[in-house]
Amino acid sequence: MGRTLENKQEIVAELKETLSHSSLAVVIDYQGLTVAEITDLRRQLRPSGAVCKVTKNTLMGIAIKDDEKWQPMSELLSGSSAFVLVPEDFSSAIKAYQAFQKASKKTEIRGGVMEGRLLKEADIKALGDLPSKEQLMAQIAGAINALATKVAVGIKEVPSSLARGIQAVADGETGKTESAE
DSSP states (O other): OOOHHHHHHHHHHHHHHHHHTEEEEEEEOOOOHHHHHHHHHHHHHHHTTOOEEOOHHHHHHHHHHOOOOTTGGGOOOSSSEEEESSSOEEEEEEEHHHHHHHHHHEEEEEEEEETTEEEEEHHHEEEEHHHHHHHHHHHHHHHHHHHEEEEEEHHHHHHHHHHHHHHHHHHHHHHHHHHHH
16 A cells, blocks of 8 residues: 555645646546557657646646645646646647547546646637747748848848939039039
């Protein structure tokens, strides 16, 4: 009996550790999935940095009990629960889960938690539609590059614009002098 209690404490400690590095937790009902299918889901989530934990609701409940950030998850703890814990790139993780779900047709999102807020399936889907971290970085880099090009072209134009301006002033002054005569 002591061994199982020790084992449960290890599981709770591991869950707390994983949650401490996560920004999003998605609770899925995985009833009907085989061990091989869960392994496949984990493999598909790996590139995004997300992990899939299959554990008893009571153990997850203990892990989140004193943590305001994850406390709302307690409302989702029923039935056969698997937890997709995502550190950063939630868009890629959600897309990977959705691809798995489309192929297996056996799981269902119960909800999730992000920054202390309870999320519905529609909220999680919306997060999945956002650009991935890599896409955002590419967009930012493109915007910076475009701005740098505009600045460089603008700077290059300054001397010729200045010269045209001086010439216009000079022409204007000579034009005034001629008209005044």
